[in-house]
Amino acid sequence: MPRKLYIETYGCQMNVADSQLIAGSLAAVGYTATDTTADADVILVNTCAIRENAETRVWGRLGQLAQLKRERPELTLGVVGCMAQHIKDTIAARAPQVDLVVGPDAYRRLGDILEQDRDTPYIDVRLDKRETYEALDPSSDNGITAHLTIMRGCDKFCTFCIVPFVRGRERSVTRDEVLRAAHQLVADGVQEICLLGQTVNAWRDGEQEFADLLLALRELPGLQRVRFTSPHPADFSDRAIAALARGGNLMPALHLPLQSAADRVLERMNRGYTYAQFGDLVRRFRAAVPDLAITTDLIVGFPGETLAEYQQTLDCLDELRFDAAFMFLYSPRSGTKAYEWDDDVPAAEKTRRLEAVIARQEAISAEVNATWRGREVEVLVEGRAKRGNGWWGRTPQYKNCVFQVAPDPAPGDLVRVRVADSTAHTLLGAAV
Helix, strand or coil, X not given: CCCEEEEEECCCHHHHHHHHHHHHHHHCXXXXXXXXXXXXXXXXXXXXXXXHHHHHHHHHHHHHHHHHHXXXXXXXXXXXXXXXXXXXXXXHHHCCCCCEEECCCCHHHHHHHHHCCCCCCEEECCCCCCCCCCCCCCCCCCXXXXXXXXXXXXXXXXXXXXXXXXXXXXXXXXHHHHHHHHHHHHHCCCCEEEEECCCHHHCEECCEEHHHHHHXXXXXXXXXXXXXXXXXXXXXXXXXXXXXXXXXXEXXXXXXXXXXXXXXXXXXXXXXXXXXXXXXXXHHHHHHCCCCEEXXXXXXXXXXXXXXXXXXXXXXXXXXXXXXXEEEECCCCCCCHHHHCCCCCCHHHHHHHHHHHHHHHHHHHHHHHHCCXXXXXXXXXXXXXXXXXXXXXXXXXXXXXXXXXXXXXXXXXXXXXXXXXXXXXXXXEEEC
16 A cells, blocks of 8 residues: 655755655655645655754644654654754754654655664765756646756855755756756646756756756747746856847746845855846846846845945845845854854844835835736636635746636646736736
8 A cells, every 4th residue: 555645845945846856756666645744654844954943943843743653653754854964963852753864865765764664763964966866857746837956055155054064065967867857847747847956057067058958948849938046146157148038938037146235245145246246147137038027035134234234235126126035134054154253233133124125125026016017928827816716827927926717727728817906926917
């Protein structure tokens, strides 16, 4: 009888992609997915170590799952992902109910690990500079969109980030393997693929660079949409900009993490660019790609950030006018260089700065989305709207769109929608 697998995912899209990879790998050896812990034989908590808050949530969740383990001792409970790597020395004492702890480079061995009988928790958090999970195909959560990891690890060593220490150094999946996996996803019915990597545009395969991979995927029959995240501003070439400008199934959406608009803060973060260089890159992309949507990441309250430097970040929102942003207050992470520095911006001041940045960006997002009113957009249908009797999906710019249509479409359909209204987060309209 097939064993039932439940995966609970915390963190970024890389973790989502890893959960899909795990699900696909274990499905190949007889595991079936379930959407509830109640009937699961195996529960895997896929964790994030980037921010302390995410780690705190996982500890709390493991405490809740301990009750299930007490009621059903035969249940297998595992922690996988970045947090497994980060807390390998403490998890046995803090969460003795956990049966296995598996890091980001050991997923290929999960099928064998789960079949082993043991009296003590199994721990495998070795980093493997050669592991790219070649020939292991991810599953798709909805059958329409899928994440495809094209590189793993990171060589940037930003002073606030623990990724290089929990995911290892950069290594790229070969071009042929990326195209093989993408072709298989399309054959399985997937219409949109999002390429993933901690610095996705640093992908290389011999003489081939990221631009060459984009152009190859542009020609893949049946693939309706291609996206990618997260690139590093310092790794974009003119050829990559020109490739995105070719359009077709290469979507006009770009997530471009800024982090701070103050050069001294960027230098302390070890980001490898100045604000002027970042702004020039934004302008070059917008000049080359019509209707391009740009989103970003911002951190306020970094060690040593002055009020004037924070103000530069706040002011940059009006200058660059991002479509949206992921905004955070700085949180120290043990193991990073910045963790050794004095966290000298008071917590209340960090919160004040963050609230002001969020408020300003929300207003700008509402203004940017309002410019789409009266225009037609093509929406990839993902399902029924959470409220009302409409449907929802994503535009080429990766904007949420909720719309009315008759007759009902099927998930995966492409529908032309005229935008009638908007909010800071959603376009609203009706099918044409």
